[in-house]
Amino acid sequence: MSSFSDFGLLPTILDALAREGYDTPTPIQSQAIPHVLAGRDLCGIAQTGTGKTAAFALPILQRLSQQPARAARGTCRVLVLGPTRELASQIAQSFKSYGGRLPLSTAVVFGGVPLGAQQRQLAHGVDILVATPGRLLDLIDRRALSLSGVQILVLDEADRMLDLGFIHALKRIVKMLPRQRQTLLFSATMPRTIAALSEDYLNDPVKVVVTPPATTVERVDQAVTFVPSERKRELLATLLHGQNFERVLVFTRTKHGADKVVRHLSQAGIDSAAIHGNKSQPQRERALAGFRAGHTRVLVATDIASRGIDVEGVSHVVNFELPNVPEDYVHRIGRTARAGAAGSAISLCSDEERPYLRDIEKLTRVPIPVVAAPAAMRLAANPPARRAPEHPAPQPRRGAPQQARGGRQGRGTERPKHASNGNRHHDMAVAADPRPAFLRRPPQGNSRPNPRGNQQGKSTFQPVRP
Numbered sequence: 001m002s003s004f005s006d007f008g009l010l011p012t013i014l015d016a017l018a019r020e021g022y023d024t025p026t027p028i029q030s031q032a033i034p035h036v037l038a039g040r041d042l043c044g045i046a047q048t049g050t051g052k053t054a055a056f057a058l059p060i061l062q063r064l065s066q067q068p069a070r071a072a073r074g075t076c077r078v079l080v081l082g083p084t085r086e087l088a089s090q091i092a093q094s095f096k097s098y099g100g101r102l103p104l105s106t107a108v109v110f111g112g113v114p115l116g117a118q119q120r121q122l123a124h125g126v127d128i129l130v131a132t133p134g135r136l137l138d139l140i141d142r143r144a145l146s147l148s149g150v151q152i153l154v155l156d157e158a159d160r161m162l163d164l165g166f167i168h169a170l171k172r173i174v175k176m177l178p179r180q181r182q183t184l185l186f187s188a189t190m191p192r193t194i195a196a197l198s199e200d201y202l203n204d205p206v207k208v209v210v211t212p213p214a215t216t217v218e219r220v221d222q223a224v225t226f227v228p229s230e231r232k233r234e235l236l237a238t239l240l241h242g243q244n245f246e247r248v249l250v251f252t253r254t255k256h257g258a259d260k261v262v263r264h265l266s267q268a269g270i271d272s273a274a275i276h277g278n279k280s281q282p283q284r285e286r287a288l289a290g291f292r293a294g295h296t297r298v299l300v301a302t303d304i305a306s307r308g309i310d311v312e313g314v315s316h317v318v319n320f321e322l323p324n325v326p327e328d329y330v331h332r333i334g335r336t337a338r339a340g341a342a343g344s345a346i347s348l349c350s351d352e353e354r355p356y357l358r359d360i361e362k363l364t365r366v367p368i369p370v371v372a373a374p375a376a377m378r379l380a381a382n383p384p385a386r387r388a389p390e391h392p393a394p395q396p397r398r399g400a401p402q403q404a405r406g407g408r409q410g411r412g413t414e415r416p417k418h419a420s421n422g423n424r425h426h427d428m429a430v431a432a433d434p435r436p437a438f439l440r441r442p443p444q445g446n447s448r449p450n451p452r453g454n455q456q457g458k459s460t461f462q463p464v465r466p
């Protein structure tokens with residue numbers, strides 16, 4: 001389907017999409033919407049950023065509108081479960097944006113805030129309830145909600161819900177649902193546990209797979225710098241002083257680590273905010289709102305807190321620490337390639353983290369170009385004036401491919417076997433703008449500039465010395 005009107009959606013919904021500026025359905029929307037409208041169960045393998053929320057929200061709004069029966073007191077007609085408060089809020093917001101002019105009610109419930117207001121909201125019954133599993137069970141245990149009227153269940157980011165240990169909560173919840181229902185499951189990955197969940201909870205589902213991780217990865221300009229742990233702070237501060245780091249997400253593995261980074265940045269005169277599970281809901285919302293509005297240039301986040309964060313115009317992702325789960329790397333750098341835009345990601349990798357880097361490259365099948373830390377710091381500190389190369393760039397060997405090790409490769413290009421082995425330290429070639437790509441302003445939109453006129457027109461990195 002090349003247009004939203006082809007789905008036969010209600011004019012009110014089409015108007016809302018026009019207001020949102022959506023012209024064409026994304027692949028997950030084209031593939032999922034007709035099946036969901038037809039009442040089929042669906043298992044969608046898609047990550048945040050593919051438009052998966054609208055892929056389930058639009059047909060659900062349409063189906064609910066076609067069955068005008070109201071929800072009974074203390075019940076809901078649609079239950080959407082997601083792993084984090086941020087994701088739950090964003091899903092509820094999407095339902096409100098797309099269905100705001102329909103006579104349907106939407107509520108969102110998650111932990112970390114008082115129960116009372118949520119209880120009162122549910123008392124009259126709601127059409128669409130978006131919830132995190134723990135808080136949902138609290139409300140059920142307090143008899144504020146019954147799931148006996150649920151007609152459609154959505155499990156969003158199911159893999160992350162399992163990672164976070166929600167499996168028992170999910171099992172309890174699903175037992176309380178009517179057997180006769182429509183179930184939609186979305187997951188970024190398809191490990192065996194998710195396949196089993198799909199088998200247990202879905203009935204003859206349609207399977208839709210979009211955007212394998214490597215596709216997102218290829219849209220982002222990546223670099224890795226090897227740097228001892230104790231020098232990371234200094235390097236981070238230097239990078240962030242660079243003008244091109246306009247809106248930056250910095251990732252740490254732990255909550256404690258995120259707070260430490262914020263403190264160190266503050267000492268270096270850089271304003272930042274942290275977002276992680278130990279922060280209260282209002283603190284998290286404030287940090288996110290400040291970042292969205294551009295008041296806070298740097299947001300320091302842990303993987304869990306960042307899931308589902310949808311902020312446009314993130315210019316750079318900095319992995320202060322590499323994730324130990326390789327899929328998280330893909331999610332992290334995907335924050336800077338939202339809705340088709342391209343961005344840059346730089347990873348600061350200590351010696352102890354090299355195994356994580358190997359796992360990431362194995363998953364994405366894209367070698368991450370290496371830039372030397374001293375060069376990165378010097379260049380970040382200096383304005384982008386023309387500078388003579390410190391090491392004369394070698395002439396390419398005759399017959400050698402332009403994209404040698406470390407360069408990004410075009411989709412479907414075979415990666416050389418030795419691509420990420422051997423000595424990874426090398427300096428960068430100096431072109432018109434001597435800084436590595438991650439220090440330059442990221443290109444806007446889908447088209448990427450091709451400053452070197454290289455074969456694929458994609459890589460902005462070129463290692464100098466093998």
Ligand code: AMP
Pocket residue numbers: 021022023024025026029047048049050051052053054310338339
């Ligand atoms: P999601 O994967 O649901 O988190 O969506 C990622 C982003 O894409 C959100 O900012 C949506 O507003 C946006 N989006 C979703 N569908 C479309 C579409 N068809 N055209 C343009 N943007 C879209």
